[in-house]
Amino acid sequence: MTTTARVAAVVLAYRPTKSIITNVEKVAAQVDATYVVNNSAGEKSSEELFASLRSRGSVAVLDQPGNVGVAAGFNAGMRQALTDGFEYVWIFDQDSTVAPGMLDALLGAFEQPGAPVAIAGPALRAEETGHLYDGESATGVRDQSALISSGALFSRKALETIGLHDERLFIDYVDHDISFRARSAGFRLVKVYDTVLDHRFGASIESRFLGRRIYLSNYSPTRHYYMTRNRIVIIRRYGFGRWFWEDTAYATKAWVKVLLCEKDRMLKMRAALRGLVAGLRFRQVGKRVD
Structure with a gap:
């Protein structure tokens, strides 16, 4: 890491494939600690992968009582990160791959003049095709109405003001909900188009x-x-x-x-x-x- 800010990553895992190992390693190289939330506890097919993740010194696996959902899963990791005193929390699903220098690029967005930034996210590229998604080919830092969860970097100040994800939603639109709450509280959401996250939607x-x-x-x-x-x-x-x-x-x-x-x-x-x-x-x- 080149930044002095203390940052923790949260990776949500549900029936992961082997690609999670590489994805977690790339995230862990940029942050101070990584929490992998195990949303598939008890499933033997995933035990070997989680055992491998547990062996890494900077990675902690947080076992959940089964699939608690996206909102509750992210919250479990975010609560732990906040309890451990981190200033920023960076969240991902298991199918997202960060680029080198991404964290520093996102942290720089929090220094933007004007209203405080609650969440910063990268541009998105389809992992299966290598093409940027529609609307993701701009440059610089631009305000957004909402950001998807994976790759979103949250400030502690914002989370202490707006709270965490609405766990009753379980999955889908939990990112819209927390984004809109942040904007309603006077925060900004920004996308940093000069750094790109490889992401996969659904089974693709x-x-x-x-x-x-x-x-x-x-x-x-x-x-x-x-x-x-x-x-x-x-x-x-x-x-x-x-x-x-x-x-x-x-x-x-x-x-x-x-x-x-x-x-x-x-x-x-x-x-x-x-x-x-x-x-x-x-x-x-x-x-x-x-």
Whole structure:
């Protein structure tokens, strides 16, 4: 590390593949401590990988009682990092790979003039294709309405003000929720386009459609339930804005692929319908999680 700030990383792991070893090593090389949150405790297929991670001196594995979800999993690592006195917490899913110097680039964004920065994130590149995602090819540091969880660097000051992720959301849109809470509290969210995180969404299975190569997320029906439910929850909490139209464009493309190319279409559609109903019935209480 070249920075004097104390930074901890949190890597959320659920049924990881061998790639997590390399990803954790690259993160650990840039931070003071790394917490790997084991969301698949008790699954024998993952025991060897977690044993390997436990053998690394700067890595601590935090076992959870099964799959507690993305929000609760990130919170487990973030709470430990804050308890251990770190000034910044850098969070990842297991399929993200950092670039050299990324942490220093993100920390520099917190020195921007104006309102304090709560969260800084890198530009995103599709790991399976090597291409930047849409809208990720800018330069410099720019304000955002929301940042995805993986690669997001949080300041301790912001977390002490806004709290952690809403664990009732479980998965999907937990990043939107904490981003919008940060902005509502007067903080900024920024993206540093000059450093790039290799990231994978879903299973990212290669397929062909009308002679063109496409990639299918192949999310499970359960995942479609949470995506639909939580999209409705976020709309009810924060209303319609730029985020909604960007998200709608992404969701439309995703559903075209589901309906035309993926398996279990009916199961996924029924799950999404259940999610819609659940989102409308969701009780909007207690957004803050400490």
